[in-house]
Amino acid sequence: MTFSLVLRSTLVLGLLALLCACGGRTRSDVATTPANVPASFDVTLLADEDGQFDFDGAPLTAEDLKSALRYRKEESLPVDTVLLKRGEKEKIKDEHLGALARIAYELGINAFFEDDGEISELRVQAKSQ
Numbered sequence: 001m002t003f004s005l006v007l008r009s010t011l012v013l014g015l016l017a018l019l020c021a022c023g024g025r026t027r028s029d030v031a032t033t034p035a036n037v038p039a040s041f042d043v044t045l046l047a048d049e050d051g052q053f054d055f056d057g058a059p060l061t062a063e064d065l066k067s068a069l070r071y072r073k074e075e076s077l078p079v080d081t082v083l084l085k086r087g088e089k090e091k092i093k094d095e096h097l098g099a100l101a102r103i104a105y106e107l108g109i110n111a112f113f114e115d116d117g118e119i120s121e122l123r124v125q126a127k128s129q
Contacts, residue, residue: 037112037119042078043069046087051095054087062099069107084113097122 045065046054053065060068072079084100086092092113104111105124112121 036121038081038110041081041083041112043072043082045082045084045100047084047090047092047096048087049090051093051099053084053096053100062103065099066103066106069103069109073107079107080109082109082111083119084111086114 043055048054048059052059052061054060055065055068069079069082082100082104084092084096092115097113100111100113101122101124103109104122105126110121112119114120
C-alpha cells in the first residue's frame with residue numbers, strides 16, 4: 001500500500017511539473033514590438049519636473065517645445081519622429097503624454113515614448129462631433 005501511494009504521488013508531481021513547464025506565456029520581442037517603431041529618432045526628449053521637457057539640456061514648457069519643433073520643421077531639420085524618455089529624476093506622467101500628443105497632432109509628427117524599456121507610439125484621434 002505504501003509503494004502504491006509513493007508511485008501515485010510521483011506520477012502526480014511529474015504531471016504537475018510538466019504542466020508548469022508548458023503553461024507559461026512565452027514572450028517574443030518580434031511579437032510584442034510594434035512594426036512601426038523606427039530604428040532611430042529625429043528628436044529625443046526627457047521628462048522633466050512640473051510637466052516640462054528636457055530638450056538638448058534645456059527645460060521647456062509644452063508651448064516652448066512646440067515652438068522649438070515648429071522651428072526645426074521650418075528650417076528643414078529632421079523632426080518626423082520624436083521619442084520621450086524618462087528623465088533622471090522624473091517619470092513620464094500623463095501630463096507629459098498629453099502635451100506631447102497635442103504637439104504631435106498639431107505639427108503632424110510621430111511621437112513615441114519609452115516605458116520600462118518598451119517603446120510605444122502615441123496615437124491621437126480627433127474627437128468626432
